[in-house]
Amino acid sequence: MSGEPLLRVSGVSKSFRVGRQRLHAVRNVSFVLPAGQTLGLVGESGSGKSTLGRLALALLKSDSGSVEFDGNQLSSLSDRQLRAKRKDMQLIFQNPLGALNERSTVGRNVMDPLTVHGMGDLEEKTKRVHRMLERVGLQRTHADAYPFELSGGQQQRVMIARALILEPKLVVCDEALSALDVSVQAQILDLLLQLQRERHLSYVFIAHNLTAVSYISDWIGVMYLGEIVELAPADELLESPSHPYTKALFDSVLDIPESKEARSELEALPGEIPSPIDLPSGCSFHTRCPLAVEKCRTLRPIDRMVSPSHRVACHFAGEV
Amino acid sequence: MSAMLEISDLYVRFRRPEGIIHAVNGVSFEVKEGEWLGLLGESGSGKSVSLLSLLKLVGDNATIPRGTALFNGQDLLQMKERQLRTVRGRDVGVVFQNLSAGLDPYMRVGRQIMEPMLEHGICGKTEAQRRATELLEEMGLPDPKKQFNSYPFELSGGMRQRVMLAVAMACNPKLLIADEPTTALDATVQTQVLSVLREACERRKMTTVMITHDLGVATNVCDRIVVMYGGRVMEVADVDEFIAKTAHPYTLGLKSSLLTKRHRGQPLRPIPGNAITLWQSPKGCPFANRCPLAVDRCVHELPELRPLSATHEVACHRAEEVSASVG
Numbered sequence: 001m002s003g004e005p006l007l008r009v010s011g012v013s014k015s016f017r018v019g020r021q022r023l024h025a026v027r028n029v030s031f032v033l034p035a036g037q038t039l040g041l042v043g044e045s046g047s048g049k050s051t052l053g054r055l056a057l058a059l060l061k062s063d064s065g066s067v068e069f070d071g072n073q074l075s076s077l078s079d080r081q082l083r084a085k086r087k088d089m090q091l092i093f094q095n096p097l098g099a100l101n102e103r104s105t106v107g108r109n110v111m112d113p114l115t116v117h118g119m120g121d122l123e124e125k126t127k128r129v130h131r132m133l134e135r136v137g138l139q140r141t142h143a144d145a146y147p148f149e150l151s152g153g154q155q156q157r158v159m160i161a162r163a164l165i166l167e168p169k170l171v172v173c174d175e176a177l178s179a180l181d182v183s184v185q186a187q188i189l190d191l192l193l194q195l196q197r198e199r200h201l202s203y204v205f206i207a208h209n210l211t212a213v214s215y216i217s218d219w220i221g222v223m224y225l226g227e228i229v230e231l232a233p234a235d236e237l238l239e240s241p242s243h244p245y246t247k248a249l250f251d252s253v254l255d256i257p258e259s260k261e262a263r264s265e266l267e268a269l270p271g272e273i274p275s276p277i278d279l280p281s282g283c284s285f286h287t288r289c290p291l292a293v294e295k296c297r298t299l300r301p302i303d304r305m306v307s308p309s310h311r312v313a314c315h316f317a318g319e320v
Numbered sequence: 321m322s323a324m325l326e327i328s329d330l331y332v333r334f335r336r337p338e339g340i341i342h343a344v345n346g347v348s349f350e351v352k353e354g355e356w357l358g359l360l361g362e363s364g365s366g367k368s369v370s371l372l373s374l375l376k377l378v379g380d381n382a383t384i385p386r387g388t389a390l391f392n393g394q395d396l397l398q399m400k401e402r403q404l405r406t407v408r409g410r411d412v413g414v415v416f417q418n419l420s421a422g423l424d425p426y427m428r429v430g431r432q433i434m435e436p437m438l439e440h441g442i443c444g445k446t447e448a449q450r451r452a453t454e455l456l457e458e459m460g461l462p463d464p465k466k467q468f469n470s471y472p473f474e475l476s477g478g479m480r481q482r483v484m485l486a487v488a489m490a491c492n493p494k495l496l497i498a499d500e501p502t503t504a505l506d507a508t509v510q511t512q513v514l515s516v517l518r519e520a521c522e523r524r525k526m527t528t529v530m531i532t533h534d535l536g537v538a539t540n541v542c543d544r545i546v547v548m549y550g551g552r553v554m555e556v557a558d559v560d561e562f563i564a565k566t567a568h569p570y571t572l573g574l575k576s577s578l579l580t581k582r583h584r585g586q587p588l589r590p591i592p593g594n595a596i597t598l599w600q601s602p603k604g605c606p607f608a609n610r611c612p613l614a615v616d617r618c619v620h621e622l623p624e625l626r627p628l629s630a631t632h633e634v635a636c637h638r639a640e641e642v643s644a645s646v647g
Contacts, residue, residue: 044506045477151594152363181362182533186577186590193588208506211579215588235584252507254536255580260560264540268512272462272476 005068006035006169006202012055012065021277025051027226028065033219035169038196038203040217040234042210042249044273048226049206053172056204057089058082070169087117090163094175096155100147100162106133107143110161117166132161136191153184157191164195172204177212185209189216210253214238222246225276225284232310242312244289283315291316323350323390324495324527330387331601332366332373332551342601343369345551347387348625351495351529356521358542358559359531360574364595366551367531368499375408376401392494410440413488415481417500422484423472429483430456430468436490455486460516478509485517492524499531514541535578539563544631547571550606551598552622558631567634567643570607605636613638 014026026048033039041049054060056067058074067074070088077085093099100109107129114125130140136157147155156176163171173192177185189212195201207213213220220237222230222245230243241247248269257263271288274280280287286296295315303311306318332344344366351357361367372378374389374396389396391407399407408414416422424432433452437443443451449468456464459482472480481501488496498517502510518541521528532538538545545562547555547570555568566572573591593610596602605611608618615638623635628643636642 044508153594181595182535182574183362183577183591184594186579186588187592189579190588190590210507215579215583238584249508252511254507254510254534254540256535256539256563256575256578259563264511266511266515266518266540268515269508272479 004035005032007033008068010066012062023277036200037218039219040205040213041221043223047223087166088169090168090171092163092173092176094178096159113166132165136161170202174206229313242317243314245285324353325351326390328388331385333383335381342598345601349546356542357529358538358545360538361548365548367548409436410491413493413496415488415498415501433486459486496528556633561632567639568636569611569613
C-alpha cells in the first residue's frame with residue numbers, strides 16, 4: 001500500500017475457548033493501513049471483523065502475529081506505555097447509548113478522556129469539549145443534556161466527539177452507522193469524512209452495510225470465517241472482485257433498480273456459514289462456492305496477487 | 321384488484337409519562353388483494369404502528385381515537401378481542417424484525433410452528449406436526465426433521481427468521497405483514513430470506529405488506545410503495561413510478577441519502593436535521609422543518625394526498641414543481 005503506514009497487522013490470529021472447543025475468530029490476518037486512509041472491513045456476522053478491530057487496538061491480545069502502530073510493536077509496550085498510546089487510537093461503537101455513561105451529562109462524557117489522560121484544567125477542558133461538540137454538529141447547550149435526551153444520530157455525534165477529543169490518529173468504527181436511520185447515516189458518514197480530511201485521521205471502518213463501506217473506504221478487506229479472503233483498493237475491488245465470496249457478497253446488495261423489469265433475481269448464496277468452531281478443510285468457502293473443485297476441499301489456498309496491491313485467497317483467482 | 325385491507329383516516333396515539341405521542345395522524349391507504357405493498361419510512365414515521373395497531377400488537381398505552389380499517393369488509397377496529405384473536409395469526413400472519421422477541425426461547429421450533437394451527441383449531445396434532453416439518457423444508461432449512469426439535473438459540477439469525485416466516489404462514493393467512501423482516505440480517509442472508517419469502521407467498525397467492533426502511537428492499541420486491549413520515553402518508557406510487565418519478569421532497573431526500581457504489585467520490589447530500597417528535601399532531605407538513613423546498617404555506621397547511629396519475633399520489637404543496645424538476 002502507498003503512503004506512510006500507520007497500522008501494520010501481520011499474521012494475527014485469535015481464538016476463544018468455548019467449552020472444550022476452540023472458536024477460531026481471526027486467522028492469520030495481515031494488512032497495512034496508510035496514514036490518513038480508510039480500510040473497510042466487510043463480511044457476515046461471525047466473520048471476525050469486530051475481533052480484528054479490537055486486536056488492532058490491542059484491546060484484545062492476539063495468540064500470534066504482531067500489531068505495529070505508529071512505529072511501535074504494541075505487544076512490546078508496557079501497560080503504562082500502552083495506556084499513553086491509547087490516546088492515539090479510539091473506538092466508536094454501534095450502540096451509542098450503551099457505550100456512553102448514561103448517568104453523566106454529554107459534556108462529562110466527552111470530557112472523560114481528557115480527564116483520564118490528565119489533559120488541562122477544568123476551564124480548558126470545558127472549552128475543548130464545547131469546540132468539539134460544535135465541530136460534530138451539536139451545540140454547546142447539549143453539554144448539559146443527558147445522552148437519553150438526544151436522538152440516535154445526536155448520540156452517535158457525541159460518541160464521535162468523545163472519540164476525537166484526544167485527537168487520535170486511528171479510529172476504529174465498529175458498525176457506527178448500523179443503528180441509525182438512512183437519512184441520518186448519510187449525515188454521520190459525511191461528518192466522518194470531513195473530520196478525516198481535517199485531521200488526517202485513519203479509519204478502520206467495520207460494517208455489514210456494504211454500500212457505506214464502498215462509499216467511505218480507500219481499501220476494502222473481505223472477511224470470511226476469520227480470514228481476509230480478498231484485500232484491494234476499494235475502486236479495484238468494486239470494479240473487479242476476484243474472490244467468489246466477494247462477488248456473492250456484493251451481488252446481494254439491493255440497489256434501486258432501473259425499472260421493475262431490472263429487479264434483482266434474489267439469487268442467494270446456497271447453504272449456511274459454517275461454524276468457526278468446526279472449520280471446513282481446504283478453502284473455508286468451498287462448502288458454498290459455485291466454483292469449488294476437489295483441490296478446494298483439501299488444499300488451503302495461499303494469497304495470490306492479481307495486481308500489485310490486490311490480493312486474493314482463491315485457487316482460481318485471476319483465472320476466472 | 322379489490323382491496324383486502326382498507327385503512328381510512330387512522331389516528332394512533334401513545335400515552336407516555338412526558339405526554340402524548342401522536343404517532344399516526346390521519347393515514348389512509350389500501351392493500352390490494354394479491355399485491356406486495358411496501359410501507360417505507362424511517363423510525364418514528366408510523367409505518368409499523370399503522371398496521372400493528374389494527375391488530376392490537378402495539379402495547380397498552382396506545383389509543384385509536386379515529387379511523388376505520390376494513391379487512392375483507394369487516395372493521396378491525398370495531399372487533400372485540402375474541403373476534404380479533406381469530407383474525408390474528410389465522411387470517412393475518414405477522415413476521416417481526418426482532419428475532420429474539422418473536423420466538424419463545426424455551427420451546428422447540430417445530431412446536432412453535434404447530435402452535436398457531438392448534439390454537440386456531442385448523443388441524444390435529446399429528447397433522448400439525450407434518451405440516452410444520454413441511455414448512456421448515458419449504459423455508460429451506462437444512463435437515464428439517466432435525467431442526468424441528470432444535471431450540472431457537474441453536475439456529476443462526478437467518479434460520480431463525482425463516483422459522484418465524486414458517487410460524488406466520490402456518491395457518492395459510494390471507495395477508496402477511498412482514499415488519500422489517502431482514503433488517504437485522506447480513507446482505508447474503510437477507511437475499512436468502514427474501515427469496516424464500518417471495519416464493520412462499522407466490523405459491524399461496526398471499527397478499528404481503530413489507531414494512532421497511534430500506535429503499536433497496538422495497539424497490540426490488542414490492543409492486544407498490546407507500547412512503548410515510550411523521551405519521552402521515554407522503555407518497556403512494558407503483559414501483560415503476562416510484563423509481564422514475566418520485567415527486568415528494570422527502571422521498572427524493574431518502575433516495576439521495578441511499579449510498580451506492582456510484583456515489584464514490586461524489587459529495588453526499590444527506591437530509592439535514594432530525595425528524596420531529598410528534599408531541600402534537602402536525603399542523604403543517606411534518607417534513608417542513610427539513611425540506612429544502614418548504615415555503616410558508618407548508619408550515620401552516622397540512623398537504624393532503626392528491627393524485628398525479630392514476631397510480632401515483634403525493635402529499636406536497638409543491639409536488640408539480642418537484643416532479644417537473646425530476647422528470
